[in-house]
Amino acid sequence: MKLLHTPEGVRDIYNGECEKKNKLQENLHNTLKKYGYHPIQTPTFEFFDVFNHEVGTIPSKDLFKFFDREGNTLVLRPDITPSIARAASKYFMDEKIPIRLSYMGNTFINNSSYQGRLKESTQLGAELIGDSSVDADTEIIVLVIELLLTAGLKDFQVSIGQVDFFKSLIKEANFDEETEENLREYITNKNIFGVEEILSIPEFSSELKEIFLKMTHLFGSIEVVSEAKRLTTNEGAINALQRLEKIYEVLSFYGFEQYVSFDLSMLNSYQYYTGVIFRAFTFGTGDAVVKGGRYDQLMARFGKNSPSIGFAVVIDQLMNALARQKIDIPIEKNTTLIVYTENMRQNAIHLAMNLRKKSCNVELILMDYNNETDIYEDYALKNHIQEILIINNNKVKKINIEEKHIQELTMEDLLY
């Protein structure tokens, strides 16, 4: 019995769901192509160092680790961005023009099973490497919106935060690492009492106190960015906020500003982020369907000093959301199922090859006399097959599945 089961956190995807997933990925990939992103594939596993603590992706205990024959520690990638950073540093070291890369692949995180989370998930993403401009930030956010629209979503929000805003304030406050971590956690959980407790030191400036306390409320329209600007004189924080205003302005040139909101309390993400970060949310799934941000120092770890930004669409979350919102992923139904008797083999093969040449998909099955026609019809319905041709002694029965229409033909009608 165990033979049929998969381990906790991984699953089989088959039939219509698999066809839809493939189709969705193809559609999204085509949208990335429209923006000039070039595909890249990196290996599913890498040396441990690509994902070590300094890189700032997930903690080491959540990695799937194993050894090669030489005793090196290898890791199933939990995140594709560090792999792209490694590959881009290796292959595009002297490139002067920004590099646009797109990818699709599975990531593996050994999270605790009780959360019911998947340990293997599919991501489709893009990285814009070697461009520190507002234009790059905006293009990446625009791409996220384009992809969600391509998927068929109508109700979604891209929530934008700014790592530099919090970091600049923390620097001014001069907290030790532990206090910073606690404050980060309290703000993320909107635990105002925790924040108050940390700020209860008398020598703390009232301006800093006020902004940290208000941070849990600083999310919503572009107004929250102006509000935050009024609350601080910290130069780094103001620069970070001005960057968000600029992005908002450029977004309006695309006509996409209605899809975004701002969240200055968005703090719990990968450590490699340095500037704007974002997540996209929609109904039907609690987790983000897209995550991403700017990482200006990550590439330097691999030897290429290139400010960069990117995102990943979590395909499985997006599929969940689409299913819950009853948004279909249309798949082409141009497959014909040919069921033939043994004495009609040559004709059936001939017909199948002719149809395939004309770009039809043909599934060829030798008839089993134990099966009634409706067994083939049920199978066709389940597998998005458009029509069945039952070839029996020169007589052909053509069944259109959707219209439930039956036509009697001869072999000559079909072959010539």
Ligand SMILES: N[C@@H](Cc1c[nH]c[nH+]1)C(=O)O
């Ligand atoms: N790799 C990040 C998303 C991302 C891509 N580029 C930048 N960030 C993640 O898995 O969350």
